[in-house]
Amino acid sequence: MGTGPAAVPPARRQAGTAGAATAGGQGAQRAGLAALHGTAGNAAVAQWIQRQEVPGANEEARKNAVDPTGHGEWSTFRDMMAEAGFPNSVTDAAWQLVLGGLAEQGRLNDEAMAKFTERQEQRDHRASNTWYQELVRLIGDYLEIDRPTMALWSGGIDTSVYARSKGHTPLEATPFGGVVDKLSLTKDWKLKTPMWNVLSKAFVNRARGPVHIFLRAYNPDSVLIAQEVPQLRVVMALNPAVKLIWHPVYTAADGKLREVTKGLELAADASYSKRDECVQVLYDYLRLKHDPENANSERAHKEMSDRLATNGNPR
Structure with missing residues (x-):
């Protein structure tokens, strides 16, 4: 379904090609915290540490957020991102943000139902997930x-x-x-x-x-x-x-x-x-x-x- 590297800016395609050569090596296997820090900033890193104790988080989502490379689809995600032309640093940070968002979402879903009665207000609150918002800021150019x-x-x-x-x-x-x-x-x-x-x-x-x-x-x-x-x-x-x-x-x-x-x-x-x-x-x-x-x-x-x-x- 993906349109592949043709839709990715040339500079990013080159970075992705270089990163793909080491996709199976040490860089691709790291937890990605350093990449997240460089991309999303100190506040996001602080949240990454704190999310281990998010009340009401789905247990599986919490586990994956703490150990992102332990998720069964990590290698598939990594390989597809490399094929699509994403640099390793973006791949690592995006994966952290996706899994962090999944861990955070359970609490937001519960709050949406408890605090709001209007359907759109509930939807807006569920979509206020800061991890997903940060994800968009990270990969927005790849939605062109x-x-x-x-x-x-x-x-x-x-x-x-x-x-x-x-x-x-x-x-x-x-x-x-x-x-x-x-x-x-x-x-x-x-x-x-x-x-x-x-x-x-x-x-x-x-x-x-x-x-x-x-x-x-x-x-x-x-x-x-x-x-x-x-x-x-x-x-x-x-x-x-x-x-x-x-x-x-x-x-x-x-x-x-x-x-x-x-x-x-x-x-x-x-x-x-x-x-x-x-x-x-x-x-x-x-x-x-x-x-x-x-x-x-x-x-x-x-x-x-x-x-x-x-x-x-x-x-």
């Missing part, structure tokens, strides 16, 4: 895209794959996003989802032109609609070149993703300048044209039906 247009999506990972097949670049196709996307990191997805939310906000802040948004399902509470698009509108206010292009996507019975036209036909491309028009077309197709025998779009149809019912509309 080398293909011409940024892509966002909602409705399952197949939608991301489809966006890439159309020549667009979602977060998980950036150099760093591509590495992290291939890792499990932890069995508790609630510990790593906020990391993706932080990364996605940093990603959309780097929009420089048209942004293609692919919808296979519409959920106003999704990260796409509640976080990414509002942030994009902030970017649009500062840069008129950033425009949103919406694509309603339906998975046909043969498993192929197609886009829905205004005439409710499936086509290779159907784009809209307004979100509401895109959602209306998608809903109309799911209501009127969806084949109940098509299991590929059963979930999207159910979500649409449930949302209409919740809003007082007949199924």
Whole structure:
């Protein structure tokens, strides 16, 4: 999924190439505290030491934070980062920050539920993880895209794959996003989802032109609609070149993703300048044209039906 060294600045690619030669040696095997100190500063190092005693931290996450190279995916992460062109110092510090964030996230998740009732306030508090924020400052340049247009999506990972097949670049196709996307990191997805939310906000802040948004399902509470698009509108206010292009996507019975036209036909491309028009077309197709025998779009149809019912509309 990663776009590889082509998306990394040349100076960093050279540093990454030199670092890769010693990836299996002493430098790659060190705990990484020195690299973290040099990259994230004294405050982060102090937190690295203190996090061993974070109350409420997931035990596995705490153990991995204290012994980062003992994590089962460390060598995989190290090798993929080298292949993508990252210097060893960035690799070491990024790994420390990812694992530190996982150890910290349990407490933030508990606080979010205890202190806030609004969904967005809970999401914002979970995303306030200082480790993930520091991670973005460290690897932000590696969220730039080398293909011409940024892509966002909602409705399952197949939608991301489809966006890439159309020549667009979602977060998980950036150099760093591509590495992290291939890792499990932890069995508790609630510990790593906020990391993706932080990364996605940093990603959309780097929009420089048209942004293609692919919808296979519409959920106003999704990260796409509640976080990414509002942030994009902030970017649009500062840069008129950033425009949103919406694509309603339906998975046909043969498993192929197609886009829905205004005439409710499936086509290779159907784009809209307004979100509401895109959602209306998608809903109309799911209501009127969806084949109940098509299991590929059963979930999207159910979500649409449930949302209409919740809003007082007949199924």
